[in-house]
Amino acid sequence: MLSKTISPRVQLPQRSRQGGVVMMVALVVLVVMTLAGISLMRSMDTTNLIAGNMAFKQAATASTDSGVETAIAWLEANNTGAFLDSSVPLVGYTASSPNNAALPLGEAFWTSLAPGGVCNLPMAGSVCSGTAVPNASGNQVSFMIQRLCASAGNRNGAACSIVTGSLVSTGNNEGAGEEGLSANATAVYYRITVRVVGPRNAVSYVQAVVAM
Numbered sequence: 001m002l003s004k005t006i007s008p009r010v011q012l013p014q015r016s017r018q019g020g021v022v023m024m025v026a027l028v029v030l031v032v033m034t035l036a037g038i039s040l041m042r043s044m045d046t047t048n049l050i051a052g053n054m055a056f057k058q059a060a061t062a063s064t065d066s067g068v069e070t071a072i073a074w075l076e077a078n079n080t081g082a083f084l085d086s087s088v089p090l091v092g093y094t095a096s097s098p099n100n101a102a103l104p105l106g107e108a109f110w111t112s113l114a115p116g117g118v119c120n121l122p123m124a125g126s127v128c129s130g131t132a133v134p135n136a137s138g139n140q141v142s143f144m145i146q147r148l149c150a151s152a153g154n155r156n157g158a159a160c161s162i163v164t165g166s167l168v169s170t171g172n173n174e175g176a177g178e179e180g181l182s183a184n185a186t187a188v189y190y191r192i193t194v195r196v197v198g199p200r201n202a203v204s205y206v207q208a209v210v211a212m
Contacts, residue, residue, distance in 0.1 A: 063135060063139040063141055063198070064206035066121065067121060067192075068143070068192055068206065068208045070119075070121060070143065071092075071145050071192040071194070072210060074123075075145065075190055076212070078126075082154070084147060085152060085153050087116065087152060088117070089116060090119075090127075090128065091119045091127075091128055091145075092117040092118045092119035092143055093145045093147075094113070094117060095147050095149065095151075095152035095153070096146070096149050096150060096151045096152050096158070097150075097191065098112075105205050105207055109193070110144075113144055114144070116144065116146070118143070118144050119142060120133070120140070120141075120142045121142065122135075137198070138198060138199045139199075140196065141194065141196050142195050143192060143193065143195070144192075145193075147189075148160060148161040148189040148190065148209075160189070162187065187211040187212050188212065189209055189210070190209070192207065192208045193205065193207050194206045194208075
């Protein structure tokens with residue numbers, strides 16, 4: 001009599017049908033995180049660039065003070081006799097001012113008046129540099145001065161903008177270099193325009209009007 005041996009059935013492990021889906025989700029998440037990281041890095045670079053440009057712009061604006069002070073010092077040193085009745089192109093001084101009210105302060109204004117003379121800093125005595133030399137902050141400072149008169153010559157006959165009497169208040173302003181005028185004194189207005197070119201093409205313009 002033959003006997004039949006029945007071997008036990010071995011159950012093989014089933015492959016998980018979700019394994020491929022998890023990998024796809026992981027890849028998508030990895031791509032999103034990579035793009036987010038790149039975007040964050042670009043945003044930080046742009047922020048740093050803007051902050052750096054603003055710092056250079058502020059430094060250029062701060063350097064305009066040296067141009068204004070140098071121009072005022074030159075006017076004070078030469079405000080004698082009839083010296084200021086004539087233009088001095090080598091130091092950026094013009095004894096008359098054209099009608100340029102339509103031009104806003106900026107490159108167009110500077111370019112229109114530059115042919116009358118520009119003074120580049122630093123000055124050696126009363127002589128301007130041939131080209132502007134960068135200062136400690138890397139800024140190149142230049143200035144020009146226009147006497148607010150319709151024409152050169154004597155201030156009394158040149159249709160100048162003249163103020164009579166006391167010009168400024170007393171106290172701290174006077175201590176900073178401003179001078180008051182007596183009741184019978186007259187003074188002519190002078191416009192100082194300063195241009196500063198700094199790193200990263202930072203350019204600043206400042207104007208000051210003084211009376212002497």
